[in-house]
Amino acid sequence: MPFNAPTRYPESPRLFLKSPLGTALAAVEQDPDMTYFRILNRYVYIVHSPQAIKYILQENYKNYHKGRGYELLTYFLGKGLLTIEGEAWHRQRRLIQPAFHREKLQSLAQVTANCTMNLLREWQKREGETINFTQEMGRLTIDIVSRVLFGTQVAPDIVQSVWHSVNILNGLAANRLRSPIIWPFWLPLISNFKAKWYIEKMNKIMYGLIRDRRQNPTDGHDLLNMLLEARDEETGEGMNDRQLRDELMTIFVAGHETTVNALSWIWYCLKKNPDTEQRLRAENDTILGTQMPNFDNVSRMAYNTNVINEGMRLYPPAMFVGRKAMAADQICGYDIRPGHTIVVNIYGAHRNPKYWDKPNDFMPERFDSFAIKGDNRFVFLPFGGGPRICIGNNFAMLEMQIINALLARHVQFDLVSQHVVPDPQITLKPVGGVVVKLNQVTL
Ligand code: HEM
Numbered sequence: 001m002p003f004n005a006p007t008r009y010p011e012s013p014r015l016f017l018k019s020p021l022g023t024a025l026a027a028v029e030q031d032p033d034m035t036y037f038r039i040l041n042r043y044v045y046i047v048h049s050p051q052a053i054k055y056i057l058q059e060n061y062k063n064y065h066k067g068r069g070y071e072l073l074t075y076f077l078g079k080g081l082l083t084i085e086g087e088a089w090h091r092q093r094r095l096i097q098p099a100f101h102r103e104k105l106q107s108l109a110q111v112t113a114n115c116t117m118n119l120l121r122e123w124q125k126r127e128g129e130t131i132n133f134t135q136e137m138g139r140l141t142i143d144i145v146s147r148v149l150f151g152t153q154v155a156p157d158i159v160q161s162v163w164h165s166v167n168i169l170n171g172l173a174a175n176r177l178r179s180p181i182i183w184p185f186w187l188p189l190i191s192n193f194k195a196k197w198y199i200e201k202m203n204k205i206m207y208g209l210i211r212d213r214r215q216n217p218t219d220g221h222d223l224l225n226m227l228l229e230a231r232d233e234e235t236g237e238g239m240n241d242r243q244l245r246d247e248l249m250t251i252f253v254a255g256h257e258t259t260v261n262a263l264s265w266i267w268y269c270l271k272k273n274p275d276t277e278q279r280l281r282a283e284n285d286t287i288l289g290t291q292m293p294n295f296d297n298v299s300r301m302a303y304n305t306n307v308i309n310e311g312m313r314l315y316p317p318a319m320f321v322g323r324k325a326m327a328a329d330q331i332c333g334y335d336i337r338p339g340h341t342i343v344v345n346i347y348g349a350h351r352n353p354k355y356w357d358k359p360n361d362f363m364p365e366r367f368d369s370f371a372i373k374g375d376n377r378f379v380f381l382p383f384g385g386g387p388r389i390c391i392g393n394n395f396a397m398l399e400m401q402i403i404n405a406l407l408a409r410h411v412q413f414d415l416v417s418q419h420v421v422p423d424p425q426i427t428l429k430p431v432g433g434v435v436v437k438l439n440q441v442t443l
Contacts, residue, residue, distance in 0.1 A: 004335045009037040009046065016044075017178075020424045021319070021347055028348040033332065043340045045331070048348040050355075050378035052332045056323060056342055057378070058386030062086075064323035067341055069177050069426075073253075075185060076173050076199065078242070080250030081391060091232060093391070095239065096247065099226035102394045107221050108148050109295040112402040115143045117443075120410050124441040130416055134264040134433030137403075139163060141259050144399060145252065150209055151222040158205060165198045165205075166252050172198075173253075174425035202252075206245045223251075255392045257427045258317040262382075263400060264434045265422075266311030267407070269362040271415045271436075276364055279303055280408045293405040301401065304408075306364035308400050309372070312382035314362060317427045319347040321384055346381055347428075355379045412440040 009027055016023040016037065024046070027035045033049035047053060056064050065085050074083045081092050098104070119140050123131075142163040146154050172195050176182065185192050213224055227247060231238050239247070270277040283303040291297060298304065321344040329336045336342075351359040357366070372380055383390035390396070416435040423431045 004333065005036055005043075006034050006045075006334050007031055009035045011037075013037040013039045013044065016046075021422060024319070024345050024348040025351060027345060028352050032352055032354045034334070043337070045334075045336070045340060045342045046345050046348070047331070047342055048345040048352055049332065050349070050375055053344055053349065053381070053385065054375065054378040055331055056344060057321075057381075057384065057388065060329065061386045061388065063326050063329055064342060065326055067322040067324040069322050072176055072182065073173060076169055076195070077250045077253055078246030080246040082250050082254050089388075092243070092247070093387075095230045095232055096227065096391065099223055099230065100391050100395060102398075104221075104226070105395060105398050106295050108144075108395060108398055109293075109298070109402055111147045111152065112144050112399050113292050113294065113406065114152075115140060115147065116403050116406045118143075120406065120441055120443060123411065123438055124443060127438055127441060130435060130437050132433040133267060133413075133436045134260060134430055137260045137263045138167065138256070140403070141256060141263075141399070142166065142252075145255060147222075148395075149223045149248065149251065151218065151220050151224070154209075158209075161201065162205060162252065165202050166256055168194065168198050169202070170253065170257050170426065177426060202249060203245065206248050207241060210241050210244050210248075224248075251392070254390075255396065257429070259396050259399060261315070261317040261427050261429055262308070262312055262396070263403060264430050265315035265317075265428075266308060266400070266404070267436075268415070268420055268430065268434045269311050269314065270307065271413075273362050276307065276362065277408070279364075280307055280404065284405055284408045288405060288409070293402045295398065298398070298401040298405060301405065302368075303364060304401050304404050305397070306367040307404065308397065309367050309380070309382075310362055310364040313350045313356075313380060314360070315422060315428050316346045316350055316382045318382070318384065319424050319428045320345060344381075344384075346384075347424075349379060349381065352379075410442055411438070412442075413438050 007030065009023075009030060011023070011026070027046045028048050034045055034047040034052055036043055036045045038044070047056065066083065070083050077083055079088070081089065081096060084092060119136065143159050146159045146162055172191055175191065183189055183192070185195070209224065213228060218225065227239065227244055229238070270280065280303055283301055287300050288297055323342040323344065325336045325338055325340045325342065327338055350356070353359050370376060370380070378385055383393040413436040416437050417432065420430045420432070420434055423429045
């Protein structure tokens with residue numbers, strides 16, 4: 001039987017490794033739905049059509065497991081939600097999902113507002129200085145997630161240690177993913193020693209906190225308590241320490257860099273388009289006035305939400321989502337064989353001129369008329385889609401809404417780095433971070 005494939009991507013596959021974002025856009029230009037290239041006998045499909053993405057991530061998701069990239073991450077994260085498959089994933093997702101429901105995130109709103117105000121008090125003392133906004137958002141979001149996970153009393157040196165280790169581990173994992181040769185972990189390489197050292201450091205912290213909480217239970221509503229209390233509705237079983245450690249690591253790693261990058265790009269875009277920043281400030285004044293942003297009032301800030309969505313449309317923190325076909329299949333009439341690689345081209349989909357007017361412009365108001373529901377959820381998918389959609393999406397949105405509201409109200413700053421280049425590592429990072437000059441902090 002002839003093999004029915006879409007039009008082949010004409011450039012060398014090496015270009016994808018060298019310039020993934022350029023390839024992502026060129027692939028959309030070549031075919032607005034999907035294309036493929038071959039590396040030896042490996043087929044790699046680049047998919048940006050919403051129908052095909054919906055099929056892969058939702059309709060037949062069981063046939064599309066996470067690919068090689070996620071297998072590599074298992075060394076760092078263990079068997080947490082992000083990396084496991086099949087029934088084990090299903091069970092874990094059922095167990096953890098309730099802890100992430102929007103109404104459970106009331107305390108996140110409070111913690112986010114408090115941590116952001118603490119940071120702004122520090123910034124006030126640094127008026128006139130140049131700061132790396134991306135690094136500062138890193139410090140802030142680790143502070144937030146540590147307190148949401150372990151309670152507001154978590155010691156500052158633990159937060160600092162987690163921040164440092166998560167950054168190092170993210171860098172090591174990114175290098176490994178991009179390397180053409182994957183050296184085994186048992187080889188005595190400096191990078192392997194470093195990875196082991198920092199994983200061990202994180203293990204000590206995570207197991208220490210878990211043990212502590214099992215011995216001294218609290219009635220607080222932090223995530224660790226919710227995870228400790230979670231019981232499978234069918235078997236009544238909870239998670240053991242190893243599973244808890246893997247889920248905590250996953251939450252730190254999956255939720256940290258993504259949110260930091262999103263905030264960096266959002267503020268980069270706002271600064272490049274001052275009228276949009278003005279509109280955000282005006283909405284803040286009208287809806288919040290002098291009130292602290294909280295779970296209820298930020299949900300009424302439609303423009304704030306549009307700004308976040310538009311920033312993530314242009315610079316999706318997870319620019320690609322990888323899958324591997326388990327059994328022979330057809331996607332939109334094209335043949336797929338077991339082992340074929342699928343790259344869900346989120347970056348390309350978000351800039352596909354077939355669906356977006358002026359796709360490269362930052363226009364938050366476009367989301368006034370773009371409802372993120374039905375098939376549109378596969379045209380705009382910063383959090384992925386289908387059953388494996390990001391479990392932290394409400395968490396991340398609420399956190400960013402509150403941080404944005406407070407930054408817009410209290411801080412005046414200018415871009416120092418005028419042209420920031422995106423670097424597609426595991427996530428879409430701004431090279432060198434977004435550097436800004438703090439002009440004024442009014443509290
Ligand atoms: C702007 C911020 C974020 C973005 C853009 C983002 C993006 C994504 C994407 C695209 C996926 C799907 C990956 C795939 O299908 O292969 C995902 C999964 C996941 N994310 Fe996020 N994420 C963000 C924040 C967070 C936060 C704050 C947390 C935790 C607190 C989190 C935890 C997870 C987990 C555990 C998964 C795996 C879910 C599963 O497979 O069941 N993420 N994320």
